[in-house]
Amino acid sequence: MKFKFLLTPTLFLLILGIAAHAQRRGGSRANTNDTIKSNYVPKELFAPLHYTDKGNEFHSANGDPGPKYWKQRVDYVLKATIDTTAKKLTGVENITYTNNSPDALSYLWVQMDQNTYREDARSNFSTGGGGGGQHTKGYELESVELSIAGKVQKASYIVTDTRMQIRLPKDLAPNGGKINILIKYHYTIPANGNRTGYFKTKDGTTYEIAQWFPRMCVYDDTSGWDTLPFLGTGEFYCEYGDIDYTVTLPSNFVVAGSGELVNPTEVLTPKQIARLAQARNSDKTVMIRTAAEAGDHSSHQSAKPMLTWHFKMFNTRDAAFGASNAYIWDAARINLPGGKKSLAMSVYPVESAWERSTEYLKGSIEYFSQKWYVYPYPVAINEAGHAGGMEYPGILFDGLTSKGEGLFSLIAHEIGHNWFPMIVGSDERRFAFMDEGFNTFIDIYASDVFNKGEYAPKRDGEYAPNKGNPADEIIPTIVDPNAPTIMTAADAVAGQYRHPVEYFKPAFGLVLLREQILGKDRFDYAFRNYIHKWAYKHPQPDDFFRSMESGAGEDLSWFWKAWFYNNYKLDLAIIDAQYVDKDPKKGLLVTIANKEKMPMPFWVEVILKDGGKYRTQLPVETWIQTKAITFTIPTTSEAESVRVDPDAALPDINRANNIFKVK
Structure with a gap:
């Protein structure tokens, strides 16, 4: 037990004697565990063999990538033209696919996200509602070809909803075999789509262009080909590589895109x-x-009717861009660790109150870079539009009407996604918590530090700040028998549970780990190690769990079981508090029970009648064998009351039994 003195005028002389006098009496009252009604079963939480698989040569037991870890590589060369009259994007794509796996591949799978806007798309029949906005014909393929050893031939392919399978004439060799896929296509840009589309403002028309080219599905060592359809709620899982792309459109438009503009003298x-x-x-x-x-x-550019904007982005899993003839555009330097620099930019119509957008973007990136991992891209862009809040590498599509505190929270959250899942490349479609939850966690602390806490505290909310106690706000989800668990696939989470289960609960779980279970130093070291080890790779949930346990030096299987795999409830209760032999000078005998299925370490605070108070912290091992514990707190004067979890930091479902008046 760890004692922490706060205001202790009477007890000051006892500091040196605390350790000697404190007693743990788990069995001091023989009938305590038998008489207390409790749902807690220690053996369920502290059973060994939490992991179903041992570590292997691809995913080590310590949570690191194994010595034979591999991932595929995909490089894209893209040419897009936007017809602003017909609202049509025409694309030419050259994909270089490198098979780094140990498997020979007889077919390839490609993501076809624009097909989510088709009237017959599967997303129209899921509660996630992937398309939104108008229906289109999705991708209209003009040609699909393969280039093998320099020879071009027509590809044999089949399109199923938002996936295309390309059947190869010859297996693609393992351990470095390469193939080029050549695709020509066009599609109608949906009006007001939920992640991509176009809309009008006072000074012109804006296009938010995302998921605009066929992208390779991930082939990994866990699921093989990841071919889950795009239904809208589950987001993305993409391979890494370089993307070289051009966008051609009328010359009075400004394009803001992922990566770096490489031909500024031609378009600016x-x-x-x-x-x-x-x-x-x-x-x-x-x-x-x-x-x-x-x-x-007429003030923007040359007499040329069309201009081509050329961008390059390296080691990225995607690229998106905005284009408008109504953009106001501003920028500022981002200062990164090690003397590195980047550039924060905002583009927005005159209707947006975005005067501080770039300041917010710059501040968030500088904090995340200093705290967790250095921002890797030369530019970061915040674009105002109808997407409301959507992230892609190096660019955000944020709500054009957002302002003030709401805008800061929105920007911090969306740019935070460049760490999760753009740098740490988790599977958002299967494990949303590794995307939304981890990102919500890091933007909590960004709010604490930005401009000396101007918008702090932020403890809940996908975007909107909330000043309530998060430990209380998560309880309705935990006690709801219909609430899914964190480990539920993203598309299977109903709308009313999406934020609490995918964003808030995992984020608050990491807060509990950092502030109540591990402590800030151990948590930060382990979490930072996880990010660095899995940057530009594809971690699975077990990799995260193992990495945190090894890096922090703590068996956390009880926590993963209770918080991530289940919605176990916590109810700590003070059953009794009385003086030893009825004498305050001999100490206070306290009995605390765990009445529900989740254990936690916890603080106990004693308030003395002379105004003094002090605390003791009990570890999670308190509950490794028992559902109730009786222990002595050394006191030399009368106590007023005893309280468990005095800061209300734990998600205790019944705070009424957390305090006991000492008679």
Whole structure:
């Protein structure tokens, strides 16, 4: 037990004697465990063999990638043209697929997300409702070809909903075999789609273009080909590689895209180029395109009717872009550890109150980079639109009406996704908590530090701050018999449970680990190690669980079982508190029971009648054999009351039994 003195005028002289006098009396009252009504079963939580599989050469037992870990590589060269009259995107794609697996592959699978907008899409029949907005014909394929050893031939393929299988004429060799897939296609851009689309504002039309090219499905050492259909709620799972892409559209449009613009002299005015150079050396936001310039479509560029914007992004799993003739554009320098720099930019219509958007973006990235892992991309963009809050590598689509505290929370959350799952490449479609939950966790602390806590505290909410006690706010989900567990597949989580189960519960679980179970130093070291070891790789849940246990030096199987695999409830109750031999000078004998199925370490606070108070912390091993414990707290004067979990930091479903008045 660990004692912590707060205000102890009477007990100051007892500090040196605490350790000697404290007693743990798990069996001191023979009938305690027999008489207390409790649902707690220690052997269920502390049973060995939590992991169904041993570590192996691909996924080590300590949670690291194994010595023979592999992942596929996919590089894209893309050319897109947007017809702003017909609202149509035409694309030409060259995919270089490298088979680093030990398996020969006789077929390949490709993600076809635009097919979610088809009238017959599976997403229209799931409660997730993938498409939203208008129906389109999805991808209309003009040709699909293979280039093998320099020879081009038609591909044999079949499209099933949002997947395409390409059947190879010859197996793709393992351990480095390469093939090129050549696809020509077009699709109608949906109006007001839930992640991509177009809309009008006062000064023009904006396009938010995402999931705009066929992308390779992941082939990994856990599921083989990951071919879950895109239903809308479950998001993405993508391979890493380089993406080189161009976007051609009318010359009065500005394009803001993932990666770095490599032909600025061809598409920007000399004034804009000079302003960008200034922004790269400025911690203050610099205007690149003013509101007046955004309203004057003739002011942007040359007499050419069309311009081609060229971007490159390296070691990324996706790319998206926004395009508008109504963008106001500003930027500022991002200061990264080790003297590195990046550039934060915001593009938005005049209707948006986004004067501080770039400041918020810059501050969030600087914090995440210092705390967890350095932001890897040369540019980060916040784009205002109808997507409301959606993330892609290096670019965010955020709600154009957001402002103030709500805008900061939105930006911190969405840019945080560049760490989870853009850097740490988890499977969002199967395990949403490794995406939304981990990201919600890190943006809690971003709110604490930004501008000396201007918008703190943030303890709940996908975007909107909430000043309530998160330990209380998670309880309705835990006690709801219909609530799914954290480990439920994303598309199987009903709408009313999506935020509490995918975002809030896993995030608050990590807060409990950091602040109540492991402590900040051990948690931060282990969590940072997990991020660095799995950067640009594909971790599974067990990799995270093992990594945290090994890095922090703690068996946490009881916690994963109770919090992640189940919705176990916690109810700590003070059963009794009385003086030893009825003499306050001999100490206070306290009995605490665990009445529900979840154990936790916990603090106990004693309030003395002379105004003093002190605390003792009991470890989770308190509950390894028993559902109730009786122990002595050394006191030398009369106590007023005893309280378990005095800070209400634990998700205790019944706080009424957490306090006991000492007679």
